[in-house]
Amino acid sequence: MKAIAALVGVTLLSALPNCAQTRDYPVKPVPFTAVHVNDIFWAPRIETNRAVTIPFAFNKDEETGRVDNFIRAAKALKGETFENHKFPPYPFDDTDVYKVIEGASYTLSVHPDPKLEAYIDGLIEKIGAAQEKDGYLYTARTIDPLHPHPWSGPERWVLEGVNSHELYNLGHLYEAAVAHYQATGKRTLLDIALRTANLLDQTFGPGRREIWPGHQIVEMGLAKLYRVTGDQRYLNLAKFMLDSRGPASKEEGAGNRYVQAQQKVVDQTDAVTGGHAVRAMYMYSGMADIAALTGDMAYVKALDKIWENVSGKKLHVTGGVGARAAGEAFGADYELPNMSAYNETCAAVGNDYWNHRLFLLHADSKYIDVMERTLYNGLISGVALDGKTFFYQNPLEATGAAGKDQRSPWFGVACCPGNITRFMASVPGYVYAQRNDALWVNLYMGSSADIKMDNGRTVKMVQETKYPWDGAVKMTVTPDQAAAMTVNVRIPGWARNEPISSDLYRFEDKNTMPVVLKVNGKPVPVKLDKGYVALNRTWKAGDTIELNMPMPIRRVLANDLVSADRGRVAIERGPIVYAAEWVDNPNGKVRNLMLPDAAKLTAEFKPDMLKGVEVIKGRAVALAFDAKGGVAKTEQDFTAIPYYAWANRGPGQMMVWIPNSVETAKPLAFPTIVTNAKVTASGKPQQRNLNVIHDGEIPTASNDHAAYFDWYPARGNKETVDYAFEKAGTVSECGLYWFDDTGQGSVRVPASWKLFYKDGEAWKPVETSDAFAVEKNKFNRVTFKPVTTTGLRIELTAQPQFSVGIQKWTAK
């Protein structure tokens, strides 16, 4: 193996031109290596990512056997036998190692660390040893080719169209390989990657295998290999894989919208309902790369339409995408739930990759508006302030009771932490872009940048600002010599009364405080073109640009078609979306609050709270049902924190969209005998904390995903759920609200159910002539002969082939 590796290395090296390709994005990003961030917001985060998250994630890769998979594959290739002959839990576990190598390589580019570099060298050796002779690299098969992972299929590539993830793994390998090569100048990982890419070139193409990656990213990865080697084959392959997608193919997955194969990519017009969000985001990003590298306008046309659909109908106010848990997918137009919003952290990362690429194609700030919204809210919410726990899902409302309401140090499917490591390390690369003698300033963060322009000139840009807490930004421009240049200064949508460029969200009021822009102390007109003020003049060393964007607290309203947000407002200040969290509000509750439109809100910077945040304060109204069913209102203090910082202080309630009327508010339930009951259940109820069934809330429908539990994936099963009361009480009525997700999932109302009460140690059926109904979208009530008891039991039987679940269970 070693001899072959060396030989291939030499051949590849001689074939490595210096970026032979001429066509690429019309606007080029200024690489993160050229931008040194020194502010109070990003610099500590980037450092936490380097010093804490990356070592932590490598450690988890080791601890969970992900590194071991490569060692086992290498042993298998040598014919060695070893214990623990199981395949890895998921066929894409290799990517978790690749992703962290990518993130670590980015940090090495700006922060040399011989120990880290040596550790990565060791990992690369293990990866190389797991590579098969012809370049194939996929531990889920190599470890035991006769018994590969069930998703992998009996032979290479046969299940690639949906779930084998062979190409997905390679896409992440390519991203890591290019990052490592650029950071260290070492070709070790790049050579491994190129050997796999050459195998792909021999395997796929017209007249050979015609299959697309079931989980995209190899397109972006191949584009990077093409840029770094100039080898046209990699570009052709990426385009081929995009173009082979569609309903006409004979491959598994043809026509499948979950993997974006419902249509040819150039004919796609929206992020289809049921389409996996991360896969979609990576595909759109890959399409943008191929469009830039080939000039294919059909791709651009399709991307523009898809963007209109996502930004107009499928984007949460936090920038999160992929509303549905079922299939980790996009929902229907305007299906933007709060409590059940899935919004995978990886999808937020993908959303930023995609929007940044669209900016590079179109030089329009509307893409940066979406990118910035996602970046400051639904993306960094994915990692805790200490850098050691993560969110996979990023809901906009929480009870605190569900597992998804708490950050986790790792996941069985661990895609999100790795994505955080690579994204955070490269954040400074999103600040500037350039073309010839034009510079774009896209993000504001205290920093110093040495920018090489396409025209051969260099410009030093220094930003002094307290953004995102303050909208004042001072920039000092120092070109290598006085020269004509256009500095395009971005005026974010939030500063010009347009949250994003669609009618999905709008500000409730109009900010009339003007944005002020000065060059060398003299005001210049704020004349916008694609969201930028173009400052076209002869710039000389030390020229200053002062931008002052007033940051009032804004209330945001959603399009009325978003039913989840009707009668509710979100709070924003600058690029930050706010959330009310239990710990800052009286009685540890926020979901029963109402914020009147007239309530005055003020902002205050708290340097010691949540690593320094601007909090928003005011007075809200807390609502609670009284004994007679009336609603009591209590005015109380109200505090909101940046959404990204929630769930750093223990589990509890959180809410982004706050009711602004009594009609839409959710009053606190009046205590009943079940309020403090202990809930237990047989079997393995999934998804949600059991305590949601007695929280006194009223679901909107049986398919309301806000707070329920179910026994999925068990089907046709018989289960029990028990209430144990604090002390004996008399009950004569129960109400059951069933969970049923027909159309989305496999949970249905039960085939039948029965009700028992505890008599001593025995369970006895209640005496009733009522039917035990299984109707959807309502409480199925049963009145019975009063019993004085310490507990109630439901026995339920699922329909054959289906799972069963409960929304609420009341008793009085």
Ligand SMILES: [Zn+2]
């Ligand atoms: Zn993920």
